[in-house]
Amino acid sequence: MSPNCTRETSFGYRFAMIQRLQAALSRDGLLALGVTTAQLPFLAELLHRQVPMTQDELSKALTIDPAATARTLEQLEKKGLVKRQVNPENRRQKLVTASPRALELEDEFFAILRKASDTLVEGLSDDEKETALTLLDRIMANGMKAKYGKKG
Template identity: 30%
Template sequence: MRARTRELWSEHNPGLDTSPMEVVAQVKRVVAALDRAVAPLYEGAALTAAEVELLVPLRHADEPVTASGLAFRLGMSRAGVSKALAKMERRGLIARSVNPADRRAALISLTATGEDAIDQLFPRELAAHAQVLAGLGSDRQRVVDALARLAEVMEAHLDADAER
């Protein structure tokens, strides 16, 4: 299907470089497979996948965390993180406290309820990831290195664009 899509675009617009589709399509396949692997864990769970993504860095944070710092670290929008944190605060998963360094930015921490929730779900998510990645065998480090290189190239480009 992907090869046919590229072929059709090339016929329609012969000068169009469709080669980026090869990389993007594979990244999307990986993300979709990871989502499928963990989807059963979240059926009826106390947390959503998005909430786990936000709570994991908070679980063992050794310094205060702000919503904007969390958004930056995870590559998410500040508005989206703020909205999710507000929902989790209402459910008693996180607490916000005044930031003495900047009263406009609250410090975020897990509550005991939040710790229990993440401690129950995250190891199960890791196990599901390990299961779908087990087939990599000795290729695992090569894949990790290639993905790290992809992330570095993309981030460098985006950072250079932001500086212009």
């Protein structure tokens, strides 16, 4: 690490640590639902959007390699948590949706994530939480712009 980017001044270190802590705090609850922390972002995005997405759209939305997306979706499909079908508008693409079983688990799934998030922001005022979310949204938009040339 260069002298200008130390652990004490690194945003990347903090982002990675927060992500790992969020995963650790939600892991047991998710596993009880049959979801691993690696599968979490895929299922969360599909449940949030509630519309069919192509695998490529899902990869881009999550900034995850298309091959990793395909492998993870295959695992989720075997568990009955997602459905993949050929896109009638482009037969080379697969459309992905959360399955009826995943929709049944949606409230519990998001409750587990909310509990972990609440633990991470415990002791922050509502204003501090709002400021943190605003700043994180701006940081994410900067990353999406750098990666894809436009706002996420």
